Amino acid sequence: MYGYMGKILRINLSESSIKVDDLDFELAKKFVGGRGLGTKMLFDEIDPKVDPLSPDNKIIFMNGPMSGTPTPTGGRYMVITKSPLSGTIASSNSGGTWGARLKYAGYDGIIVEGKADKPVYINIDEDDVEIKDASHVWGKLVGETTDILQTDKDTNVLTIGPGGEKLSRMAAVMNERDRAAGRSGVGAVMGSKNLKAIVVTGRKKVSLYDEEKTRGNNRNATNKLKENPVTGQGLPTYGTAVLVNVINANGVLPTHNFQKGVFDSADDISGETLAEKYLIRKDPCHRCPIACGRYSKTDKVEGGGPEYETIWAFGADCGVKDLEAIIEANYWCNQYGVDTISVGATLAAAMELKEEGLLKDVDFEGHELDFGNAEAMVYWTKKIGSREGFGDKMADGSLRLCKAYGREALSMTVKGLELPAYDPRGVQGHGLTYATSNRGGCHVRGYMISPEILGLPEKLDRMELKDKPLWVKIFQDLTAFIDASGLCLFTSFALGADDYATIYNAIVGTNWTGEDVLKAGERIYNIERQFNLAAGITPDQDTLPERLLKVEMPDGPTKGHVHYLDKLLPEYYELRGWDVSGIPTKERLAELGLA
Amino acid sequence: MITVKLYAYLRDNRGKVVEVEYREGLTIQMIADQLSLDLNDVSIVICDGKDDIPSKMKDVLVKPDSLVHFFPPVAGG
Numbered sequence: 085m086y087g088y089m090g091k092i093l094r095i096n097l098s099e100s101s102i103k104v105d106d107l108d109f110e111l112a113k114k115f116v117g118g119r120g121l122g123t124k125m126l127f128d129e130i131d132p133k134v135d136p137l138s139p140d141n142k143i144i145f146m147n148g149p150m151s152g153t154p155t156p157t158g159g160r161y162m163v164i165t166k167s168p169l170s171g172t173i174a175s176s177n178s179g180g181t182w183g184a185r186l187k188y189a190g191y192d193g194i195i196v197e198g199k200a201d202k203p204v205y206i207n208i209d210e211d212d213v214e215i216k217d218a219s220h221v222w223g224k225l226v227g228e229t230t231d232i233l234q235t236d237k238d239t240n241v242l243t244i245g246p247g248g249e250k251l252s253r254m255a256a257v258m259n260e261r262d263r264a265a266g267r268s269g270v271g272a273v274m275g276s277k278n279l280k281a282i283v284v285t286g287r288k289k290v291s292l293y294d295e296e297k298t299r300g301n302n303r304n305a306t307n308k309l310k311e312n313p314v315t316g317q318g319l320p321t322y323g324t325a326v327l328v329n330v331i332n333a334n335g336v337l338p339t340h341n342f343q344k345g346v347f348d349s350a351d352d353i354s355g356e357t358l359a360e361k362y363l364i365r366k367d368p369c370h371r372c373p374i375a376c377g378r379y380s381k382t383d384k385v386e387g388g389g390p391e392y393e394t395i396w397a398f399g400a401d402c403g404v405k406d407l408e409a410i411i412e413a414n415y416w417c418n419q420y421g422v423d424t425i426s427v428g429a430t431l432a433a434a435m436e437l438k439e440e441g442l443l444k445d446v447d448f449e450g451h452e453l454d455f456g457n458a459e460a461m462v463y464w465t466k467k468i469g470s471r472e473g474f475g476d477k478m479a480d481g482s483l484r485l486c487k488a489y490g491r492e493a494l495s496m497t498v499k500g501l502e503l504p505a506y507d508p509r510g511v512q513g514h515g516l517t518y519a520t521s522n523r524g525g526c527h528v529r530g531y532m533i534s535p536e537i538l539g540l541p542e543k544l545d546r547m548e549l550k551d552k553p554l555w556v557k558i559f560q561d562l563t564a565f566i567d568a569s570g571l572c573l574f575t576s577f578a579l580g581a582d583d584y585a586t587i588y589n590a591i592v593g594t595n596w597t598g599e600d601v602l603k604a605g606e607r608i609y610n611i612e613r614q615f616n617l618a619a620g621i622t623p624d625q626d627t628l629p630e631r632l633l634k635v636e637m638p639d640g641p642t643k644g645h646v647h648y649l650d651k652l653l654p655e656y657y658e659l660r661g662w663d664v665s666g667i668p669t670k671e672r673l674a675e676l677g678l679a
Numbered sequence: 680m681i682t683v684k685l686y687a688y689l690r691d692n693r694g695k696v697v698e699v700e701y702r703e704g705l706t707i708q709m710i711a712d713q714l715s716l717d718l719n720d721v722s723i724v725i726c727d728g729k730d731d732i733p734s735k736m737k738d739v740l741v742k743p744d745s746l747v748h749f750f751p752p753v754a755g756g
Contacts, residue, residue: 313722313752322687324755329686333725333748351695355755356687376755392755531756538754539723543732577754641728 085109086293087149087592088117089192092125093213095206097277098139098198102213107192113594114677116568117148117192119175120608122164125195126173127611132619136168136269137251137276139199145186145242145282148570149592152187152290154298156306157572159184159370162265166619168276169253169269169426169481170500170524173615176256176270177528177567179369179377180263182284185240189286196279205233205243205281210288218280222249225419226258227387233283243281244271245421250471251275252479254426258418262367262388266423268501268523269481293593301587305579309373312578314540319376319574320366324392325355327505327533332400334537334546335640336510338503339400340455341432342496342631345507346640349405353395357407374574382408390414390424393527396505397428398465402435403455410458413465420469426481427468429502431461433482433494434474442489446474496632499524499625508632510642511536513544513552516652517560519626522612528573530559540577549648553656561605568608607676610660610668614678623666626653681741683710684748689720701743708737710747722752 092105115121122144134140143165150158161183167174189210203222207214221229226245233241248255248271255271256264292298309315331337332350339347368375398410417424435455451460467475486495496503501524508515513532521529536546581598632647661672673679681699711718724736725748
């Protein structure tokens, strides 16, 4: 078996039992790894209708075959579980080194079951695996927990913060302090199991089918990444925040909880300003030649980030133009272990609720949640992390908050997950990916911003509807493969399906083509869909917030437009081989080996 | 006057915002030339809300009060 370590750790916290399962190699090849293999295992092992925060839910940490190999960016892993935020499949991706380290310890993945009767952490030192008392780190922030549990240079720490312990449905799983499997509330599932951390030490190597070919493939991929102006210059120099200005100039930077598409102070919070004033150094993930990660410092805090989405969520969406405050909010999210996108978007929803006069009963403790109030934005970010005061009400996300005040329409979510930093009224294909993403409002399930705004791999008219469903399907399928492989999605700015097939073949010993890569991605997309349907997530949830479908954009280059989902969705279903009501047909499932 | 906004490393030696005097027949290509900006280094041009790649935008005629953005290849997510 090449590319895979051949072992899955199975840890039952209710029984305090530790077992090692052999990896089914045929199953692994069919679902690749990471997001694909993890979803297949979860679907086989839990009732999709389970309460996500009950002991019957499981949480799976899964690598791909390229994780831990010398392939550029090969260090990403996925956290797969049923989401406590959306009730959908959750598969949350993180970089850093922890995923690769798990391979070096000898495991492709970990399945955690049950619930410990007191706080514990899992310590893995290759074959020596223990469930240990975590009472000394329970309640501590992510940074301090990491410092305490980090014992060796070949050790990496994955942990939750107080957000996960207190079951915030926006809680993240953090590794190496600042890396986050941020979305869908996966950290709360760890918290619900009384599982604080997973500490991994390992020095093994991943066996490769053809080492010489892999070396050549790595050279080629690295050269392509370095020669590509985006992955070789734009991202390394400015990080993801370089997007702020181009998204704003197109009038699709959601502002004041998606009430507008242009933020007048965008340049104040841009990647250019970040690089000029606060950037200390780049902070790359394992084996990454792109190095888009940032490490920033203000007078108050220093740490990893902030990323583009974070800057948008705490910035334009909250009407805040103070980049120092945004960096501080990012820092506290990482420390408390909560998702920056969902937290920022929930604050923005609260600001609009207040604007409408619906929060008159709330004690703001002198920190009024008004659009543009940077100080209050930071204050309430911390209170969400610690679940104190009004922060407790906000800690379960914008949908539950807005429902509590009778204004569900102000929650800018799809399937309960807060939308990220692009207003779909001005990027029609991207809006379709939001509506059809299996984990809800997400930008990294098919990043149509790439062709619709950035001109990669070619420029599409962002308002055009023709052919967009096909583009979306291809992007979603390719992304599913990349997420399953253990590579970073950003490699797709420079590499295509054929490149991934070549890399995969040399590592695993297969004979795949680019078409096979897309087919595997399609299989993954469909098994996620099957999980959601079994969980009771009905196709009528393939939609967008009413504001985006019915209220015309009031300003900027996208003025006068809504998102035209009804014109895109039927063709998308047809291309997917789903029936008119959005259910996968038996024929398509059989073609994909899922019937 | 025409307002020209530059981003990322296109700002080097040019600044964030440049004003260009309008004249009849002025195109995007002519503005780029005036700023010593090689359109091969530009990924996206936005002129008065219309966005496209430089080869599709270079011959667009600007208006006396146009707003033009030049972006180098950037991405993120």
